[in-house]
Every structure is written in structure tokens, then in C-alpha cells.
Amino acid sequence: RKEVEQDPGPFNVPEGATVAFNCTYSNSASQSFFWYRQDCRKEPKLLMSVYSSGNEDGRFTAQLNRASQYISLLIRDSKLSDSATYLCVVKGTGRRALTFGSGTRLQVQP
Amino acid sequence: DAGVIQSPRHEVTEMGQEVTLRCKPISGHNSLFWYRQTMMRGLELLIYFNNNVPIDDSGMPEDRFSAKMPNASFSTLKIQPSEPRDSAVYFCASGGRDGLVRSTDTQYFGPGTRLTVL
Numbered sequence: 001r002k003e004v005e006q007d008p009g010p011f012n013v014p015e016g017a018t019v020a021f022n023c024t025y026s027n028s029a030s031q032s033f034f035w036y037r038q039d040c041r042k043e044p045k046l047l048m049s050v051y052s053s054g055n056e057d058g059r060f061t062a063q064l065n066r067a068s069q070y071i072s073l074l075i076r077d078s079k080l081s082d083s084a085t086y087l088c089v090v091k092g093t094g095r096r097a098l099t100f101g102s103g104t105r106l107q108v109q110p
Numbered sequence: 111d112a113g114v115i116q117s118p119r120h121e122v123t124e125m126g127q128e129v130t131l132r133c134k135p136i137s138g139h140n141s142l143f144w145y146r147q148t149m150m151r152g153l154e155l156l157i158y159f160n161n162n163v164p165i166d167d168s169g170m171p172e173d174r175f176s177a178k179m180p181n182a183s184f185s186t187l188k189i190q191p192s193e194p195r196d197s198a199v200y201f202c203a204s205g206g207r208d209g210l211v212r213s214t215d216t217q218y219f220g221p222g223t224r225l226t227v228l
Contacts, residue, residue, distance in 0.1 A: 034216075042221070043201055043219035043220060043221055043222055044153070044201075044219050045219065046216055046217070046218075049216075087153070097141075097143060097155055097158045097165075097166060098155070098217060099155070100145075100152065100153040100155075101152075102152035102153075103152065103153075
């Protein structure tokens with residue numbers, strides 16, 4: 001089983017739609033969680049951290065469910081510029097650095 | 111701030127040649143990461159350094175790959191000899207304090223080096 005699993009998509013949604021991605025992780029001791037965004041042929045960039053209490057940044061909401069070992073990202077009122085690959089990222093324990101999921105591709109259509 | 115700087119941005123070489131990728135992390139960051147990204151395998155961590163010391167190199171594919179960080183502002187990833195299956199985008203990222211976030215939690219990526227081995 002992969003440490004971090006994501007549905008690769010693509011998710012094709014119309015502008016203005018609400019879309020949600022889930023990501024599961026295998027290590028129950030994982031400590032920190034993030035969503036990164038990667039545009040085509042560009043580097044990944046931090047979108048937001050995911051806190052136990054959930055957090056919101058404008059149209060983006062991230063949530064963590066430790067019992068079920070998944071994190072989610074909700075995008076409301078999607079824009080064409082939201083089209084990208086969204087990478088779920090988990091930090092384990094000890095000296096392990098971040099583990100990246102393979103990403104979920106989102107295509108917002110006019 | 112200039113961000114993470116990588117060079118070259120593109121490299122085309124022939125099988126068997128030595129390839130050296132370079133990275134300059136963000137000033138003040140004390141962690142540096144080398145990743146490889148392909149369509150098939152996604153983003154893979156190769157090695158990371160903390161305070162110039164290699165901490166986890168379990169992702170380095172084989173002895174053909176080596177990485178060094180002689181000082182806080184420079185790192186290299188070397189492939190010798192290169193093979194066609196090494197073709198990928200190689201990212202360098204650095205980690206630093208960002209508010210309350212610990213140094214290895216938030217990573218800032220460079221633009222990557224696109225390597226093609228013929």
C-alpha cells in the first residue's frame with residue numbers, strides 16, 4: 001500500500017462548481033499534512049497546511065480526519081486558474097521528510 | 111528573495127555521460143531536498159540534508175547517484191554514468207522556518223532541471 005494515495009483524476013468541472021479531493025495516508029503516526037499545487041511543467045507550491053481543526057483560505061477548505069486517516073481539499077466557486085494538479089503531502093515521524101502523493105489533476109472548463 | 115535557484119534548467123546528454131545538477135537554496139534555510147519527478151512514478155524524494163548533513167538518502171536509486179552539500183548555499187546531484195531511465199525533472203527544494211512551522215515542514219521548490227538522457 002502506498003504511503004499517500006490520491007485519485008489521479010482528471011476531475012473535469014465547469015467554472016463555478018464545487019469540487020472536493022480526498023487523500024488517504026497509511027501511517028497513523030503522521031504529524032503534519034499539506035496540500036501543494038503544481039501547474040503544468042512548473043514546480044510544486046504550497047497551497048495550504050491542514051490542521052486538525054480544519055482550515056479555510058478563501059475558496060479553499062482543508063480538513064483532516066485522523067480516525068479514518070484521510071485529508072480533504074474543497075474548492076468552491078472554481079475558476080479556470082484553479083486548473084492544476086493538487087498534491088497531498090504528509091510528514092511522518094522521526095527523520096522522515098515529506099511524502100508526496102501522486103496528485104489529482106483538476107481541469108476547470110469554461 | 112530570489113527563491114531556490116537550479117541550474118541548468120535543461121540538460122540533454124548521451125548515455126554514459128556524467129551529469130551534474132546544481133542548487134542554491136533560499137538564504138537562511140537549513141534543509142535541502144532533491145526530488146525526481148516522472149509521469150510513471152510521480153515525485154520521489156532522493157535525499158535530504160539538514161545543516162549540510164545528509165539525513166535520509168534511502169531514495170537514491172543506486173550508486174550512480176551521489177549528492178553533496180559542501181556549504182549552506184550550494185548542493186549538487188551527480189549522476190555517473192547516466193542512463194536513459196534517468197530522464198526526468200529533478201527538483202531541489204529548501205525548507206525554512208515559516209511562522210510556527212518547523213524547518214522541514216514547509217518546502218520551497220526550485221524551477222527544476224529537465225534531464226533527457228539519449
